Amino acid sequence: MSAPSGPLPSDGADLGKRIRMLREHGGQSLRALAAAAGISPGFLSQVERGHANATVSTLRGIATALGLTTADLFGEDDLTASRVLRRDERPELPTGGRSKKYLLSRRPLRNLEVYNGELAVGEDTGEPYTHGEAQEMFLVIRGRVEVSVDGTEYELTDGDSIEYRTDLPHTARNLGDGVAEVLWIISPPHRP
DSSP, X not given: OOOOOSBOXXXXXXXXXXXXXXXXXXXXXXXXXXXXXXSOHHHHHHHHTTSSOOBHHHHHHHHXXXXXXXXXXXXXXXXXXXXXXXXXXXXXXXXXXSOEEEEOSOSSOOSOEEEEEEEOTTOBSOSOBOOSSOEEEEEXXXXXXXXXXXXXXEEEETTOEEEEETTSOEEEEEOSSSOEEEEEEEESOOOO
8 A cells, every 4th residue: 555645634833843853953954955855945945834735755755865764754852852772772784694783873863873783703794885975983892803994904903993984995804703893983974
């Protein structure tokens, strides 16, 4: 069954205020969000002020451009409050092997994106990859990890970290004889 394409029944002013708050907390300009969502800045401005209703399809585009789900647009969370994430509530990302990767920063993402990972013995994060244009810090909490950035390899151990641009090809591999625990800290967060 497909989602309805007409306007959603809601208080447009409240929804508009929430969209503006999410956009501002994400550091996006009105023009940038409108372009990413495939709508005009004027229309987005009207939605944010509660003067126009958006269709489900338009809201889906806005949510995607904010790095959220459509349901997040209707949430009640106060983005200025502290947000606790319990260990057993961490979203796990698929890794395709024995390794594990968890998102530690709660959505909607604010100014940074943080992941905790466990690299199994001999495993890596795959072929060197890039993602967006941001600054990334990779921190080894426990273990011995080789990090390759733009073809240069660095060996890191407990407490060591490395910073690099996410538009440079990078990958990490566990060189130790036990599970390596690592953190990835990315700012600004990746926006789809």
